[in-house]
Amino acid sequence: MQKRSAKKPRRRVRPAAGATTRGAGGAPTSAGRFTIRPARPGDIPAVTALDAGITSLAKGPHWQDLLERSRARQTGHFFLVATSSANPDALLGFIVGEIRAWEFGSAPCGWVYALGVASGARGIGVGEALLDAIAREFRRLGMTKMRTMVAKLNALPMMFFRAEGMMAGPYIQLEKNLE
Amino acid sequence: MKLQVSSQLAVLAMVELVANADRQLTVAEIGAKYGASSHHLAKVMHVLGDAGLVRAIRGAGGGYQFSGNARRTTLLDVIELFERLGPSGQDVGAAGEGTSEGLALHAVLREIDDTVRATLGSITLATFCGLMKRRQNEPSAPRSRPSSVLTANR
Structure with missing residues (x-):
């Protein structure tokens, strides 16, 4: 696992306005407009519905599998949700990521591989708060890089991650048709 | 990858106006900062004005002001007012056209x-x-720009 240099200035990531968060294993607080906490089994139907509303694909078993992995392997796997402070049953967004080591020769880093925000909850900082929250978890475990992958033509997430300071990394994704 | 000077000027002028949203900037001010001629920059500003991205304020203390949405206007939106980036299909008459x-x-x-x-x-x-x-806040980032960042690329 990478260790952060003691001399390197640490960039402080602050929660977006309105958010209150706790670590992946901690209890949430509820002082802001929304709360970020680790996902629970009861969140999966809402996560599945939220994602299906974006991708038109219901992937319940996939999210269930990711949740089980995040709960079984506490270190380095994160599945966080944002819920309304006024109505804790209302899911506003979710983020899933993990620390991966030496994939394609890459030193350990945090990967975000799913982020979704309910259409009615956009523009209030939910996505930013979720990304900040998982970044804090990665940093807590010594990571100094966070990566994700976005479809080139999917403008909204591309613009979001760019606005959060993410830029093209040193890898290029390649693919081919298998016939 | 190299942009035409007009495109570079347009992006730099837009950034300058967005960063100074509380006041108007004259063509001379922007041109002086980036080493661009006022004549060339005035043409660029005219195109940006037609696109609704800037508005001209006349009179003493006048100049240009950003009038778009900085969170929705992309660099591509600005650049494509001046040049076409990349072919949308195979160029007609390109060398090797029709061959594998x-x-x-x-x-x-x-x-x-x-x-x-x-x-x-x-x-x-x-x-x-x-x-x-963020770049300006990095310890190793250069604090001052060269006096003519554009003329070098002409």
């Missing part, structure tokens, strides 16, 4: 074009200003 070699070359160039467009199309003026500020 020409098609293969076209596929490679298309891949590059797609990446360029995706990059420029995902960076808004607000994001670009944020990037600029």
Whole structure:
């Protein structure tokens, strides 16, 4: 696992306005407009519905599998949700990521591989708060890089991650048709 | 990847106006900062005005002001007012047109074009200003620009 240099200035990531968060294993607080906490089994139907509303694909078993992995392997796997402070049953967004080591020769880093925000909850900082929250978890475990992958033509997430300071990394994704 | 001078000037002028949203900037002020001629910059500002991205304020203390949405306007939006980036289909009359070699070359160039467009199309003026500020705050970042960043690329 990478260790952060003691001399390197640490960039402080602050929660977006309105958010209150706790670590992946901690209890949430509820002082802001929304709360970020680790996902629970009861969140999966809402996560599945939220994602299906974006991708038109219901992937319940996939999210269930990711949740089980995040709960079984506490270190380095994160599945966080944002819920309304006024109505804790209302899911506003979710983020899933993990620390991966030496994939394609890459030193350990945090990967975000799913982020979704309910259409009615956009523009209030939910996505930013979720990304900040998982970044804090990665940093807590010594990571100094966070990566994700976005479809080139999917403008909204591309613009979001760019606005959060993410830029093209040193890898290029390649693919081919298998016939 | 090299942009035409007009495109570079347009992006720089837009960023300057977004970063100074509380006041108007004259063509002379922007031109002096980037080493561009007022004549050339005035033409650029005219195109940006036609696109609704800036408005001219006349009279004493007048100048240009940003009038778009910095969180929605991308670098690609600005650049494509001045030049077309990448072919949307195979260029008619291109060398090797209709041959398998020409098609293969076209596929490679298309891949590059797609990446360029995706990059420029995902960076808004607000994001670009944020990037600029982060760079300025980095200890090793140069604190001052060369007096003529544009003329060197002409």
